[in-house]
Amino acid sequence: MASVTLESVTKRYEDVTAVDNMNLDINDGEFLTLVGPSGCGKSTTMEMIAGLTKASEGDVYIGGRNVTNLPPKDRGISMVFQNIALFPHMDVYDNISFGLRLRKYDQDEVERRVQEAADVVQLKGMMDRMPKEMSGGQRQRVAIARAIVRDPGVFLMDEPLANLDAELKVHMRTQLQRLHRELDTTIVYVTHDQAQAMTMSDRIAVINGGVLQQVAPPLECYNEPKNKFVAGFIGSPAMNFFHGTVTDDGFDSKYMGMQFDPAAHGVEPGQDVILGVRPEDVHLDYKKEDADDPSRTYSVVTDVLEPMGDEVFAYLLFDRDVEAGAEGRGEGQILISLEPDTVVGEEEDIEIVFDRENVHLFDAESTEAITHSIQKRAESGTAD
């Protein structure tokens, strides 16, 4: 059990900065997930914690000890890899006991610990199998047993579920959470899958372009994203964004507007802002009581419907003439999620309302969040 601290850690390769001045405190016993798109530096960050890569600048502390210049074996960590990385020339027992044998534990102790670790991940009776004789899930469990058998202070996981099939992935997700509860060890988990990050972590650290964007509990990242990147990355399907300007009495963009008091939200008329709203915070007009604070109604046209079973994703256009964006959502397009029993067809005129309680505003230039809900103008009294 140990805490992990990164102090202005930077990793530069010849001409790229993979990780830029990262400061991160991971508490003892915490399940922290590093999440971000491919190539954002999350794996490099983990490798620096593990000691597989040396930081160009800054210090890494594990359990209060400066380990920046220590090799991986002396850092008191263990790791589960994306490609599982079991030693193919050793059977399960030898794989799990590899680290213990290197550290010259006596025979009985090794046997006892391997047995314990194997029990935790339910690997009884497979001790003399070779990795190639096992299924993907079994191999992954062996890898986890190998990691927990040494009772490490910090447990690093680099996309351990990425190579498993969908069903197994969900199953292993709950297994890992149970494991964390049982072991009570610090776990640092790397993934590009925000669903895994949301479901398992105590806190998530969103990274983009080598820069730490936000470190917060999953729901905080979801409800109060610090900037536009976090807002767009966390949550699936992603948030709708509208680029526009602040007017004297609210927000105006090419296709939509919204009324509020600029002063009350710390914005000035003329300022370029981005308005963001999640698909689940947009409701059909006749169901506007679902919204905590419904906005005025907007007339839109349905474009494409994607029934998912438990909900329906509807791509809407503000105008029949709007071109659907070739890549991503265009300005005049909005994605909302509807209840599965909603009766609506494609290319139909419908009316929607936004839940103003959950409308986010971001500064267009810095992309920093300005507010996470829009208040009614106090004195006006009338619904806009």
Add this chain to the structure above:
Amino acid sequence: MADTETHPDVEAQQQSQEPELDRGFFEAYAAKMISNPDRAYRMAFYVATFFFLVTTLFPFYWLAMIAISGDNVADVGIFTPATPVELGAFIEIFTQLPFHRFVFNSFLIATVATVIVLFVASLAGYVFGRLRFRGKQPLLLLVLVTSFFPPAAFFVPLNRLFNTNVDVLRPIMQDGSLYNTPYAIFLPLSALFLPLSIFILMTFYSQIPEGLEDAARIEGTTRLGALFRVIVPLSAPGVATAGVLTFISVYNEYFFSSLMTDGRAENWAPMLEGVLGFRGQFAVDYHLMAAASIVAVLPVAILVVVAQEKIVSGLTAGAVKE
């Protein structure tokens, strides 16, 4: 075949049935091969294999025939030994000369050289195969270039060097020089056969997934530990190949080994010096040379049979999930 309007060949081709021609054996066989090319390929394979086996194994067979023919080498037939058959040569080679000592010399030198080459080439192969660093390509090219030098080019300076009396060596060596010691043989030979092994091992080591090395280092090895505990065992076929090649080359080596010693068994003269030792001033004991050659082949033959297991076993299968 009565129709005179069409050409008989064309007509013959149009027939679905094989015409009942009176063909000889080879003609019939050729016809079958034309209609079924696979037969031709298989035939070619058998013929090639047959010639290869004959050219490699027949000299060995003849060697055996000469070895059991005693003095009457002139009476040895193409396939039969001279009569009476005498097996005494296989004992005589150990009494007339200490041939076992010559074989032991070569065997020991080859073993030491193989161990040195595998160890050094493992380190070099790891560096070239797995690390990225400035100047890697030029350095690799340099290794390649050195391996192109004819070994004879190194001989004169090395011979001068090994014949020089070095005071530092005086307590270990009799007269302070490396001449007539095994060091004078396996040092240059190890260096000469190193580049080949470096290239073989580099290729093998570079194919071991990076994750395995990382896993070993996390579990508690150093980089070197990961090399010898994980990468080398997984590259067993490559290590065996490099080892066998080096061993055979050094074991059979004559140029350096004969010139760095005075040709006497107690002075670490190699096996080939022993074989040639049965050639006197006035007579050549061909049957003894033949017997000695057969005995000398045995260690290498045994080694290859043992290493074969490693070479063919695919240890890396299913190493990492694709």
